[in-house]
Amino acid sequence: MSEDGRQDGGARRGRRPRMADVAARAGVSLVTVSRALGQPQLVSPETRQRVTAAVAELGYLPDLVAGSLASSQTRIVGAVVPTLANSFFAASVQGLSEVLDAAGYQLLLGNSGYDTRREQSLAAAFLGRRADGLVLTGSRHEAALRGVIAGAGVPVVETWELPAEPLDMVAGFSNDAAAEAMTAGLLDWGYRRIAFVGLPDGGESRSDQRRKGWRRAHADRGLEAGPHIAVEDANSPVGGEAALERALALAPAVDALFCANDTLALGAIVACQKAGVAVPGRIAVAGFGDFDLAPHLVPGLTTVRVPGGEMGETAGRMLLDRLAGRRVEPRVVDLGFEIVRRASA
Amino acid sequence: MSEDGRQDGGARRGRRPRMADVAARAGVSLVTVSRALGQPQLVSPETRQRVTAAVAELGYLPDLVAGSLASSQTRIVGAVVPTLANSFFAASVQGLSEVLDAAGYQLLLGNSGYDTRREQSLAAAFLGRRADGLVLTGSRHEAALRGVIAGAGVPVVETWELPAEPLDMVAGFSNDAAAEAMTAGLLDWGYRRIAFVGLPDGGESRSDQRRKGWRRAHADRGLEAGPHIAVEDANSPVGGEAALERALALAPAVDALFCANDTLALGAIVACQKAGVAVPGRIAVAGFGDFDLAPHLVPGLTTVRVPGGEMGETAGRMLLDRLAGRRVEPRVVDLGFEIVRRASA
DNA sequence: TCCGATGATGAAAGCGCTATCATCCGCTAC
DNA sequence: GTAGCGGATGATAGCGCTTTCATCATCGGA
Structure with missing residues (x-):
């Protein structure tokens, strides 16, 4: 591969390369680049390889913001926890993060400080960012939240409790x-x-x-x-x-x-x-x-x-299943608990 | 305000309202809505008020993905920590989260599991989402990271250490x-x-x-x-x-x-x-x-x-300062430490 | 009375992708 | 020989905003 200087198809100096730059460099159309990156099986092996090379040469990093706007899915999940300064919720976030990461999703995190209004505004902010799903902690929310979520039409999982009237899905315990x-x-x-x-x-x-x-x-x-x-x-x-x-x-x-x-x-x-x-x-x-x-x-x-990590993992999986178009049944999962008797009682 | 049925300017049934819907309802142009929401001082009080009302009536939630694409700033900061199952890093994340939240920024979080390659790929993913800034933990990174960051041109803060050759800014201790x-x-x-x-x-x-x-x-x-x-x-x-x-x-x-x-x-x-x-x-x-x-x-x-929470807060503030166009000096902040003698030694 | 400020608004042009539909080629089936 | 088909590729039209530039009153000063 030629290291020396920009060639015809190269990106204009000083600008970060776009898909069109990659396309020019690989000698294919922009659409083909998009496909080579997103659905490689639709592109012939040689073309795919040319595109891959061009991507590497230019150091191209796809703009997921543009992708999200065009495809109207962000591959982002928002989560709200009361606090992170607490190993319990941290375990859930960790579990969630791992499941999402493995599926190529990213985690947008907020902490409410045990305040339902802040939870509400964080949830709204996440929905404004068009998060594909939401994970909430607990069952106590602002009244307005239900409407906001319904309006956005995204799947939601409540954790750490077993709400009497779930917003949508639940991964919790009693x-x-x-x-x-x-x-x-x-x-x-x-x-x-x-x-x-x-x-x-x-x-x-x-x-x-x-x-x-x-x-x-x-x-x-x-x-x-x-x-x-x-x-x-x-x-x-x-x-x-x-x-x-x-x-x-x-x-x-x-x-x-x-x-x-x-x-x-x-x-x-x-x-x-x-x-x-x-x-x-x-x-x-x-x-x-x-x-x-x-x-x-x-x-x-x-x-x-209590199933701290599992709640996060399960919440993540439920969300991913739903986003993949699969039915999630049952929608309320009780992850249970266990009495651990040690010496103190 | 009329509760009954959609009116002329209302959104088409079943679709989430867009800025154009709000504009129609308020009887102004789309640009004016954008301004009323983003730079209210540029809009007359009456107009602003009409827009606000229309927003409320329609339950309009601005699409920040579209906004980000158009303005090429996301108001998102990405952070990578080794693990969340550890109160130390959790404190930093909490501090960071609070500073960002107060400024209307959101936190995209990933955990690397102490693996620099995972750190690298998370950082790349965050940059792909066009995060406005990055917070990393530690000074040991993949060699490729430097180039990726330089290419994206975003500010970065390393925490929890005092790197010999900082990527950019540092909020840490020795x-x-x-x-x-x-x-x-x-x-x-x-x-x-x-x-x-x-x-x-x-x-x-x-x-x-x-x-x-x-x-x-x-x-x-x-x-x-x-x-x-x-x-x-x-x-x-x-x-x-x-x-x-x-x-x-x-x-x-x-x-x-x-x-x-x-x-x-x-x-x-x-x-x-x-x-x-x-x-x-x-x-x-x-x-x-x-x-x-x-x-x-x-x-x-x-x-x-160790200054766990402070590193997060400081990192957040440094990023925000830089993003606001202010010079950040010094770029390496040593938050120090303190020996706390209790009974065990 | 006219003029350049000033303030409020709008029209149009993208941001960088994906979705959709169209095209083209080589092949098999009759 | 040709209709028909699937595989590979491309042209085009947006996604829902912000930016930029243009427009048009309004107003105080010469």
Whole structure:
């Protein structure tokens, strides 16, 4: 291949080459280049090879913006998570990203900061970019979202919950069933006064559901639930530390702490270590999420394993299936959970 | 506003409205709509108001793909991180995302899995989407990347390191200086045989640099560095646990473990707890990163605080400045680090 | 009274691709 | 021999916007 200087078909100096430049260089029409790149089987091997060579010589990079406009599909999926500073959602994003990447799709990511209005505006922005699909976290959205999505006509997957009225598809699990199961486990293991540690009422949809499950486990057995110890910030161990202190002061004595997530549980366990409180001897601690560190804490954290990465992967696959024109059945996938009993309860 | 049925200027049924539909409805030309939306100050208040009303009535969402093609700017920034399953990079992405969001930019995210070829192909894909800027992690890239970026002519920020030959701009810190400072601290505090726990040689750029700093701190004082305890996976506490076991078996006795990151350090501390090894009495443990949990471990983790979120924010701001046509000086920003001494060393 | 500013609006020309339809060739089938 | 067909290629028309340039009032100053 000639390295020296631009030839006839070469791109004008200083401009990034376009498909027409490649075409000229390869001595074919623009359409043929488009086909050679997009549907190579429609082009003869020699032509394809000439095009490939021209692409390489010019360093041509197809403009996917133009392609998207012409084909009205972007191969972009938008995802909104409450926060990235949290390994749980990060795992989902990672799973999603990998599935999409393998299919040549790209991920447009936004974080809502647990604010449904920001979620709404991010979703709108993604749709404005003509994302082919959307992945959302949770079931609580602005009322207007439904209309915006319907108007755009793109497939959507909600994750991390099992909404009563899904927008479209769901890849999630039941937070209340999981919390109920965890609570039932604690009761079965002999704990009698189980406090729930989490956000106040209405603080956040998933925390609320978990609290509901905890309450129901008691109700189903005719027991009265223990106290709800409210924390301000569910994403810091500090809340767990404070909760332990409060729990120890309560009478009748609380013998187990069910934390709305593992970060809080870690705070509680650490506070116990510092205060010399035996876990689970004096007080048991259970978490929710089963983060990486759960088995490594001392004592190992009893918790609920949730399908973080799988939700992302499944959401991605559902979207891709739908975009490929395949029917997605069922539209609501419950990825389940698992009670993981370690030493802390 | 009339709810009932489409009117003259309304969009054809079943199609999503375009700018022309809005224009017809508002009784102005398409250009005016474009201006009313993009540069409202160029349009009279009444007209602007008519357009706004028409937009609302039709539920019009501008097509940013078309806009991008026409204006040749996408307001999209692409970012590549090694992994999201790691709170360190997640913090950077979060910081970046927030800065971009506030400026009306969107984030296209990819994870390379610590593979430079995947980084390269992601970067190329982002450039194909005509991202206005790129944020990369680290300084080790495929050779071809430089040319691809130069060809696209977009601003780039490298993060998490201080590359010797930056691609363009940098928002990072010196891993070797930080590791050297941490090691110097350990030496100052009286530890004499400090093992480094991290990936094997050449495993990863940042781990290598940290090891280099550890070695240099010794060399500068005419001391011989302790052993390098290699682990397979630096992102799991398991490596730290294994490392502790190996360290305890060494003679002469290792009295401090300097782990290439906090996750490994956590593994080591936990292993000590389990084995009843006093920290720092028998062996001190230092980490790198200062993740959320560091102050909450028992004992609190002595570590290096790195500017995770700030690198993301700074990278975002540098990009935005450059895109706004402002000069960015200096192009290499060292965000520094901080030695945080807690109880573990 | 006329003129160049100034402000508000519009018409037309693309941005760089893909979709669609047309063309052309060589081949098989009768 | 020729109709018919599939494979390979090309010409053309947009995709829905922004940009640029043109138009046309309106207005204060000479």
